[in-house]
Amino acid sequence: MKHIFYLISILSLFACDSYLDIEPVGQVIPKTVEDYRSFLTSAYAIKHNHKVLTAYRTDELVLDADASGVEQYQDLFVWNDINPSPITSPYPYPTFYKVIFNANHIINNKDEIEGEQLSINQLVAEAYALRALQYFELINLYAKPYKQNTAETDLAVPITLSYDAEKAYTKKSLAQVYDLILSDLDKATALMQIQQQDIGNNYRFSLWGVKAFQTKVYLYQQKWQKAITSATEALAIENKLQDLNSNTTDLPSVYNSVESILALENVGSVDLANNATISEDLLAVFQADEDLRFNLYFDEQSDGRFKSNKNADLKYRVSFRTSELYLTQIECLARLNQESQAKQLLKDFAKNRYTTAGWNAYQTKIDGLDTAELITEILEERRREFALEGHRWYDLRRTTQPAISKTFNGVTYQLEQNDERYVIPFPNEALINNPNL
């Protein structure tokens, strides 16, 4: 009998590892390219609301003191970064680094991933591009705008290229971050398999998306010629614009418009769409009766005020679209004093946006502008085209950093020209966890 007992225990010892080998339902250690694809999808799905929150800082909106939920935004609206009310919506920070963690994990394990090499290359290319995008958004929120002569010394944000909870995270220079972004985009370009994503998958990067993103990076670095080249490369893949004269079924910024290159970021929210109205300032730059965008973008309320139509609905996700490529190209040409080419392209672009009568007037106006006026006009056009689409704050920063004055609850608030509040301080949660910031 004793022997039997020994036998049982010895047998069970052998059987033990399989007894204990439980693959938990719902959990996985990513191995295959399909696993890693899902892993990247979860990174794409992480939402940042900075495009919404920075809209409150711009001159695009008006906030009523009695609007519902206004407590979360009023301090953003009046640039009170020093002692905002505790219920103020915080600017995103950790979410960017969460995306970066996923992207890093894919990049650093690229040789371990099992599956078809081309799919792996596509995946890794997207991971590079997505990582670059996170750093780009971070520096546009929390670092000074790029200036060639100070970029080496201007401190931006910490760089994380692999997981390490022990190391000290210190701020790297703006130049270093830009270098990383550009090198990531180069690697993405090299590995990228897909020229253009299908509608529905176009939240993912494609070569088209990478080139559009590169265009933006060069624009922000004031590398005009490089921006033009990148834009040309991107437009070579696809260059359609939505002509609002013939198609006003939906906004040109929606994910399934012909213009959509990357439909990733949220630019609207319930509160922004419902409880804030469009500023007089912004309304004034539109020729409401000639500009076909006006009725498409804005919705008039019974009190005569306007609300933005770009709301929290998923279809309004947008990061890059062809309009931006055109407008960037036009701006860069103008800045390189290639005035006539810029004017022609601008007019061609505007044809898709104005009524025939409006377009005729517009052409006359453009023809009469000198270079400085032309640049101003191009920026105004950008302002119109990308109203409440998450561009304005960045454009204000990278261009003139003008003075803005706002009234809230009867009190006037002022953002001075080149005000230091054009750089948003790191959120409290980031400072609490990282005293090196």
Added chain:
Amino acid sequence: MKHLLYLLVFIPSLLFSQQSKVITGTVVDHETKTPIIGASVYISSAIIGNQTATEGVLSGAMLGTTTNFDGEFSLKIEDKITSILISYIGYETEKIAINQQTKKLNIQLKQSSEALEEIVLTGYQKIEKRKMTSSYAKIEVDDIEQAGVASVDQMLAGQLSGVSVQPTTGAPGAPAKIVIRGTATLNGSSDPLWVLDGIPLEGNDIPQDFRDKDNIDNLQSYPIAGLNPEDIESITVLKDASATSIYGARAANGVIVITSKNGKKGKMNVRVNANTFITQKPDYDKLNLMNSSEKVDFELLLASRNDLRYQRDRGAVARILNNSGAYSDFVNNGFDALDTETQNAINQLKNTQTDWGDQLYQMAINQQYGVSISGGNDQNNYYFSTGLFDEKGTTIGTGQKRYNITLKDRFNFNDKLEIGVALFGNQNKTHSYITGADAYTNPSNYARNTNPYLALRDSNGNYVYDPDLVERSDLNLNYNVLEERENTSYELISNSLKAILDGQYQFSKSFFINTQLGLQLDFDRSEKISEEDSYFTRKYEQRSRYSSSDGEAYYMPKGGIIQNWNTDVFQYNWKTTANYQTKINKKHEVDLLLGTEFRRNKRTQIHSKGFGFNPNTLTTIAITDSRALTNSLFDTYQKTFAENAYASFFGTASYTYNKKYTLFSSLRYDGSNLFGVNPKYRYLPIWSVAGSWNVYNEDFMFDVDAVSDLKVRASYGIQGNIDKSTSPFVIGEYYTETLLPGVTEESIRALNAPNGDLRWEKTVSSNLGFDVGLFKNRVYITGDYYYRKSTDLIGLRAVPLESGFNFINTNWATVTNRGYELLINTTNIQNKNFRWTSSFNISHNKGVVDEIEIREEDFKPSLKGYSPNAIFAIKTAGLDSNGLPLFWKDGKKVSAVDFFNLEEGTNGSQLTREEHRNLYSYVGDGVPKFTGGFQNNFTYKQFGLRILSNFNIKQTVKAAPSYHLTQVQPGNNYNTDVLKAGTGNFPALIGFNSPGFDTDLVYNWFHSSDDGNTYNDLDIWVKDISYIRISSIKLSYAIPNQLLKKWNVSGLNFFVEGRNLLVFGTDYDGFFDPETYGSLYAQPIPKMISTGLQLSF
């Protein structure tokens, strides 16, 4: 199997219609000649078995009875029976020969040589007390049983040395938090392992922080909640490593072994219990809130101060003033300047007083019933019971109802094979209403915050909504506690079945194999229903808000919300042991055990939600709006599944020499499922060694008459634990995501940060103890000293967000716990009519965090050198002339501006985190310095009086502040402390431009920039609590035997008991009980008076 069936059917005696006769007799103690009550008198199957062996085991059927109160018995037997057996615990079994003439017997039982030999059940082994080397505490449940207590954990308060038992909240079904010998972890659960008849129970951990609102509002089932205390015979707590190491890694916090009742040999015994208990209404006045008159005056005071602007338009006074347009008039010219109408309206308010105590709390009459049937003979013994426990809570709308059924049976098939089956089934319903919609809607907290003049219904009987419980300045979702109680329900139904099957085969006198299979099936169903007209529903609807062309709209369908959580837990635990016992030359005793244990548990939870719920048709409405797809709050179905497996191998060896010296050691390897776990931690070794010396058996003790028992013990052991949530790999969890309309994809989210460096937590424990009996054990003392060192404790550490995570698990601390325990049982007086016994225990535990990683980002000081529950506070130094708090810095009184280094134009304090940490001082330990209990039992003739008490000495508690100096607002009610603001140590109420030096800085600091919440840490909120609670006073009366005989019953007792009636100690003003001092959410601990009877026949 058929035999089994027959046995179950024919459990009562089977009598053959042969010639029979009746024999009678008395059974007495051989020495004292006192009658032995309840001794078994029976015929062994072995005696008659042979004759009828062919007919199977039935033929040897049980014939037997037990002796009555006078030690008498009478037994009808067949003529041919030649002998009967008489047995009683602690006595040697006598075999008495009988013949045709035998009629009346006088039997004397001798105390067996091991009469005092208590057997200790560890769940794996039965160890004679004399061989026990480890530290344990044992209690008979009969001694501590209290009426009106649903669960045995609450009865343990103050009963066992080294075991701290604290009630968490007074809600029906709420668990008690039990900690054995201090906390050996800084983050994990400190719950002990509950073991029922050898089977470790699965269940939810008791949340660490019971001051947290959600932990109080959530109904949960806990491992032992369903067990009927009436079914429990005794409870043994295993405390040191040598006792618990056999249980492996799960036992790091100690083990509580429950031994359930078994049938005894002898005739069937039926026992009936019936109790009624009246739970008193809690004393709402304990909260020290302002009454209407005080509150209105306070609101007027706030309104009159132009500097206090925080939510100043709230509260009835502000509304009256604003409605009549007289607010500024009042501010400038005072009350007298108001017109009469306004004055009257305000004065009217002072006289409107809602008795919130009556609205929220009640007196409740509750019941508890139980019936048990037990008995047995040589082949079989059985115990069946059923019980009902029905309690309505003192908080109106809460309650608990439990049904129990227990079936146990043991069969001896022959001398060698023994099989036992046990089934414990119960249904436990706890119900409440939805109290957790918001922090303010917890009834205990609402009672503190709501205004005393607020009516709940208007003159037409309609609900009056609280105008001051608002979401935002422009949004009031209309809260009324009566409506909420009426229109929402929250119920948890836990159905539990525990089945234990065990078999033992005795190969020889010295060798047997035992195998035991335990199954636990728990089905927990919770249901939350909120009807359309409820705050919960309205609040939920807000989450579905969107803008449409007609303005704001909601995609949640109109109607109620029904939410269900169905949780199935299944576990099996199969263990097999081989046991070898031998005695060589009467001097060397060897006990060996080898065993394996396999355990697997599965947990499935399904959570479903339905919207547009109609309580009449029980139908819901599907959400068609695509916006709902991206809002997980409107997911209608969710399933989770988890499975774990464990395989363990263990052995123990014990050697005793000459009944004096015992050496014991145990070793266990614990393996568990491997997914993601670092392979080097696949099997954890857990071991212990221990020894004892029975000094009493030494020759030199022979002449020491005063000493009747003396033993010293020592043990040493190592336990380990690995955190399975951390892995060296990136583990992903599946989700689905919809990024763009119409496309839903699978995604994998990173569950944790990869961590390959994590080591297992290790606890090394040593124990030194003694047991001494004096004066024939009339005084019995057990003392223990222990030292537990836990290294590499795993804790959550905040990490730079740049890593991609907020927190990760790391090995970051070493904690030692040392302490001593003393238990003194005495028989103070014993004579024919009167007996007085006492039991006193006291324990002291001191925990010290020896090492802990300093977190650079922490606001609070490191625990290094202090208890894991150390309380740190900021020492205040009274107030300045404007009522602003002053602080001590370098022996000088300084203002908040200097203390926190506040600078104009900056975002708060200019202190580094280290300087911030240095602002704090250690003020005390959050666990009591001493805990214990004192029990006294008096019996005088038929009367019995039992007094149970438990005490906590010097526990430092930091209460939630009764008000915040910058955020006092007229819409809330407050503790009367707020009236003292600006006097004594209570900081004045300030606004941005209140008078004083740099008040704006102080205001900004406390109002918004104080990220470390230092205001909550001011020493004025800290208090040392000590108390002794008389948990039970029970007076009982047993009907005399003479009467019982007449009525043909064997016992009838009546009792009246008062529970929690008295508590002495430091005051706990502002809170209901000293146990829950400082908690805003806890329900009051019920005070009860109960009466009942116990009948047995």
